[in-house]
Every structure is written in structure tokens, then in C-alpha cells.
Amino acid sequence: MRISVIGCGYLGAVHAACMAKLGHEVVGIDVDERKIAELSAARAPFFEPGLEALLDEVQLTGRLSFTTDMAAAAGSDVHFICVGTPQKKGENRADMTYVNAATHDLLPHLAPGNIVVGKSTVPVGTASRLAGLVTEQEPTAHLVWNPEFLREGHAVADTLSPDRFVYGVADGSEDHPAVAVLDEVYAGSLAGGTPRLVTDHPTAELVKAAANSFLATKISFINSMAEVCEAAGADVTRLADAIGMDDRIGRKFLNAGIGFGGGCLPKDIRAFMARAGELGADQALTFLREVDAINMRRRSRVVELTRELCGGMLLGQRITVLGAAFKPESDDVRDSPALSIAAQLQLQGAVVTVTDPKALANAAKRFPELQYVADLDQAVANADAVLLLTEWQQYRDLDPYEVAEMVGSLRILDGRNVLDAAKWRAAGWTYRGLGRP
Ligand code: UDX
Numbered sequence: 001m002r003i004s005v006i007g008c009g010y011l012g013a014v015h016a017a018c019m020a021k022l023g024h025e026v027v028g029i030d031v032d033e034r035k036i037a038e039l040s041a042a043r044a045p046f047f048e049p050g051l052e053a054l055l056d057e058v059q060l061t062g063r064l065s066f067t068t069d070m071a072a073a074a075g076s077d078v079h080f081i082c083v084g085t086p087q088k089k090g091e092n093r094a095d096m097t098y099v100n101a102a103t104h105d106l107l108p109h110l111a112p113g114n115i116v117v118g119k120s121t122v123p124v125g126t127a128s129r130l131a132g133l134v135t136e137q138e139p140t141a142h143l144v145w146n147p148e149f150l151r152e153g154h155a156v157a158d159t160l161s162p163d164r165f166v167y168g169v170a171d172g173s174e175d176h177p178a179v180a181v182l183d184e185v186y187a188g189s190l191a192g193g194t195p196r197l198v199t200d201h202p203t204a205e206l207v208k209a210a211a212n213s214f215l216a217t218k219i220s221f222i223n224s225m226a227e228v229c230e231a232a233g234a235d236v237t238r239l240a241d242a243i244g245m246d247d248r249i250g251r252k253f254l255n256a257g258i259g260f261g262g263g264c265l266p267k268d269i270r271a272f273m274a275r276a277g278e279l280g281a282d283q284a285l286t287f288l289r290e291v292d293a294i295n296m297r298r299r300s301r302v303v304e305l306t307r308e309l310c311g312g313m314l315l316g317q318r319i320t321v322l323g324a325a326f327k328p329e330s331d332d333v334r335d336s337p338a339l340s341i342a343a344q345l346q347l348q349g350a351v352v353t354v355t356d357p358k359a360l361a362n363a364a365k366r367f368p369e370l371q372y373v374a375d376l377d378q379a380v381a382n383a384d385a386v387l388l389l390t391e392w393q394q395y396r397d398l399d400p401y402e403v404a405e406m407v408g409s410l411r412i413l414d415g416r417n418v419l420d421a422a423k424w425r426a427a428g429w430t431y432r433g434l435g436r437p
Contacts, residue, residue, distance in 0.1 A: 002077050003019050004026070004072065014048060014155040017055050020061065027067060029067055047330065048156070078117060094121075094122065094271040113141065114141045115182070116134050120148075123272075142177065146167055147205070148208075161189055161194055163194070166208075168200055179198055215253055222236065223434075225239060226256035227435070236417070258299060259294075263332060263334040266295070305434075309413055318350075319384065322356075322379075352371065354370050355374065360374055383406075389415040414431065421433060
């Protein structure tokens, strides 16, 4: 099939490459010339494991091209909208500028029978509104809402074989003509056993908001348990292991630590609360305010713990932060708890050095006042305290005896509870975890 993918960020670039991998002829469109130039040269404009190899592979087939020209969407049967919906400045709501602009610019290029597929995370009600614009322009075209659930760091695998496909169509019916078209688009993945669920527009939009809210709630739940564990002298990691053995609860997403960040969970729960408020259902989601508050409290807690670890005073203390990305295997620093903690410590007078295997360039753009050192040994040299804030494998694998040779004082704060506390203590370190004795 001929497919256009509008928006080539973390979502769209991966989606375009994966659709070509599934055998379609794909054009990726974005207004950002730098991004398009890089993608055209089979270079990923951001770090995502496996993406560059995939770009290389599919570009050899001649099935994938990139352009800044929206007119290139003409001739495609299916158009995916993959642009961002960031948090609106100064508000909790989602900024719909890019979704609206992408749809508006696409309209003149629609042909009879085309399918427009929204993948961006949007406030409920958006799909029906955009469907109106699409059919006004082209009465035989259809709009489907097909939310994306990919995780950064696993984006390629999550796109090719997701847990499920959700198709939101106007009448919510399996017989809707767009269903068969999307089945053809995803034929390769469906043949691999991925289930798919057909529903109406608002339900499909809400599936995404609900899924992210649930994940955020799960993390904040375990972080609230970490607070109680700290007060009671208990160990939240053992507690998570034990409750996770109940398969109604499950162990995944129960890692207590510095909390969630990134370009999705924080802004999505806020946008969801804002939208529920507009719909008169704000009471239903007031608990998400608490989820957000617990999450933000983790960051202040780490600043306080670091102060304690440094003997009560941050002023002039040399602190090394391991990790700037919001999670490992990503160079994304949007709402990164690690960076937000680093910046807080610096504001309170500490001398902060940040290191990360992939995210330093992005971090430096966001927080130019922090010091960045790419080399790990150099970054920890003479540190008064080391904070592990993003659990990259190389930080999990650190040898406490080797690091001890380099630092100024043997103090470590494990913000992700991934180190073996006994091992670090045996090597002479003062070890602090979150919610661990
Ligand atoms: C998330 C959803 O998982 C994905 O389905 C959706 O499409 C987009 O948002 P992503 O933002 O890539 O994906 O990251 P995710 O792996 O969900 O992690 C989010 C944050 O939660 C990270 O900062 C991570 O460190 C944190 N986290 C995750 C925890 O603090 N504890 C956990 O147990 C799990």
C-alpha cells in the first residue's frame, strides 16, 4: 500500500520505517528540514536502538522516502498523523497546534476513499472533530483513531509487534470500511498474532489516556509505598517483589525510585485531567493530581537525601549525577527527573556534574548551567557523592571497589534501587536507596 506518515519524531520516524519494513511504500513528512535530511541519509535524528539499522535496511528497498513537502502525501491510500501533542505552556491541557496544522495541511491532498489515521495522543473528542473536517473535504474518506503505545527504547519492536491494535472508527463497527484497510496495513503484524480491537472514536482515544494513567498510577503507588517504607524502616523493593507475585498485581512498573518522566506520562495525565474537567467529569480523575504530586515529591526527596548524605549541607559539594535521560536506552530528556534533580542540587549550591552515554547534547540544550562530562571515570573523579538517577546498564554494572578509587568520598544514592546495597556497603560505601533501609 502507499502510505504517508506526517510527523517524523520519536513516533513517526519509527512508524514510517516499520511500515516500509512491513512491505508498504512510505513517505515520511515533517516540517523540520534537519530531521528530514538526516532521515533521508538513513540516520536517526535521535537515539533509538535498532532504528538506524532498520532505516538502512528499508531504504535499500527504495520503499521509504522523506520530504518536507506535504504535497507528497497525495497518492497515498493511508495517511498517519504522528505529530506531537506537548503540554500547553502554562496550562495542563495538550497543545493541539501540530495535530490541527497537520490535518489542515493534509486535507487538500486527500483523494476519494483515503483513510486518515490518527496516532498522536489527543484529548477525547478530537477524532470526531477531525473526522468532520476530513469528510467535509472528501466525503468518501474516513478517519480512524489508532493510538500508539510504543515505549521509547523499544520503539521498533513495539511498533512491529505491539500488545494490541486499537481501531477507533466512526460507527464503532467491525464492518466499517476503514477496518479492512487498516488490517491490510498491519497484515504482517496481525499474522504474527497481535490482537486487534475495533471500537468508536472516543473509546479509542480514551484507551490511550487510561493506559498511561494506569501506568503512572502504578509507579506513584509504589513510590508512595516507598515513603511509608522509609518511615517504617521497611524495604520497598522486597515489598514490590512480594506483591508482584500476585498475578492480579504483577511486578512490572512497580520499581520505586525517582519517579516517571519523559514526553508522555507526565503531560498525558495532566491533559487527561484537564479534558475531564472540560467534560464535567473532573472528580473522576482527582486521584491523578495525587499521582502527579507523589511523583514530583520524589524529586524533592532525592535532593533532601543528598543533603543528608553530604552531612547536612549541599553548598560546594561536588555531586556526580549518573544519567540525564528520562530512562535508559533513550536520549530523550523531556521532563527527565534526573535532570530536574541535578538542576535543583545546583540551585542549592552543589557543584553538579552530569554524565550519560547518549543524552548529554539534549541535556545541555535544556540545562546549559550544569556541567556535562561524557567520560564516566572523569565524571566521578573526586566526587563528594554519586547519584545514580537513570539506570543505564553500565551504571548498574559499576564495580564499587573500582569507583571507590576515583571518588573523593564513598557516598552513593541509588535513585532507581538497582544496585546491590550489601555489595556497595561491603566495599566501604555509605549507600542510600529510596524506600530501603
Ligand atoms: C510510556 C508508555 O509506557 C507507552 O505505552 C506510551 O506509549 C508512552 O508513554 P515511555 O514514556 O517511553 O512510554 O516510557 P516508560 O517505559 O513507560 O517509562 C516512563 C517513566 O516511568 C520513565 O521515567 C521510567 O523511568 C519510569 N518508571 C517506569 C518508573 O519509575 N518505575 C517503573 O517501574 C517503570
